[in-house]
Amino acid sequence: MRYNVDELREIAARAAVELDRAPAEKIVEWAADTFGERFCVTSSFADAVLSHVVSSVVPGVEVIFLDTGLHFAETLRVRDTVQKTLPVVVKSIKPRLSLAEQDAEFGPRLYAREPDECCAIRKVEPLNRALANYDAWAAGLRRDEGPTRANTPVVGFEAARGKVKVAPLAYWTEADVQAYIDKYDIPVNSLINQGYASVGCWPCTRRTAPGEDPRAGRWPMFDKTECGIHAA
Numbered sequence: 001m002r003y004n005v006d007e008l009r010e011i012a013a014r015a016a017v018e019l020d021r022a023p024a025e026k027i028v029e030w031a032a033d034t035f036g037e038r039f040c041v042t043s044s045f046a047d048a049v050l051s052h053v054v055s056s057v058v059p060g061v062e063v064i065f066l067d068t069g070l071h072f073a074e075t076l077r078v079r080d081t082v083q084k085t086l087p088v089v090v091k092s093i094k095p096r097l098s099l100a101e102q103d104a105e106f107g108p109r110l111y112a113r114e115p116d117e118c119c120a121i122r123k124v125e126p127l128n129r130a131l132a133n134y135d136a137w138a139a140g141l142r143r144d145e146g147p148t149r150a151n152t153p154v155v156g157f158e159a160a161r162g163k164v165k166v167a168p169l170a171y172w173t174e175a176d177v178q179a180y181i182d183k184y185d186i187p188v189n190s191l192i193n194q195g196y197a198s199v200g201c202w203p204c205t206r207r208t209a210p211g212e213d214p215r216a217g218r219w220p221m222f223d224k225t226e227c228g229i230h231a232a
């Protein structure tokens with residue numbers, strides 16, 4: 001069934017109340033029942049927890065990966081493992097500009113000068129393009145990831161995109177994630193065990209100290225903690 005924007009807004013508002021603190025699987029079940037094939041997952045492949053949770057309820061679900069061309073090899077390995085071992089269809093979405101084309105148009109190392117512009121080209125536009133086929137998407141956002149995510153609802157409405165965003169893991173803690181990984185032997189990006197609390201593109205990711213805000217390891221040279229894909 002296709003919904004218009006007003007209906008999507010209403011559906012999200014109702015579900016945010018009804019599903020607040022519901023188990024992740026229950027939230028996914030609701031999304032699949034409500035949106036059918038117009039529901040997808042996004043993953044940055046720091047781990048495969050969200051892909052596992054969703055595909056255990058919706059086998060064959062499509063998982064969107066923003067293939068910026070600047071990922072660590074470890075991240076691409078998790079993506080490939082997920083595609084091989086879980087019942088999902090991974091869709092790697094590339095930016096319209098190759099890195100060489102971006103360098104030619106904007107100069108080399110745009111990420112070191114204008115990271116917002118670089119993220120807009122390599123992440124935000126590709127995600128918007130990929131989401132055109134869906135009414136709702138699941139993301140792995142958690143409230144305990146830092147101040148910018150502290151109020152993440154389990155179901156929200158993104159006015160700018162006109163989409164419903166589902167965060168089945170919103171209330172999970174780091175300990176919950178670890179317990180799930182241990183229980184189901186979930187693939188994890190090996191960088192996580194090397195001191196990277198949050199993993200993004202290699203030019204914009206550094207290790208974090210124990211106890212440090214996990215998002216502090218992203219864009220460490222800038223006053224920036226989000227790439228823009230969750231800002232709508």
Ligand code: SF4
Pocket residue numbers: 068070110111114115116118119120122123200201202203204227
């Ligand atoms: S995270 Fe860095 S390299 Fe990746 S798209 Fe954003 S600015 Fe560019």
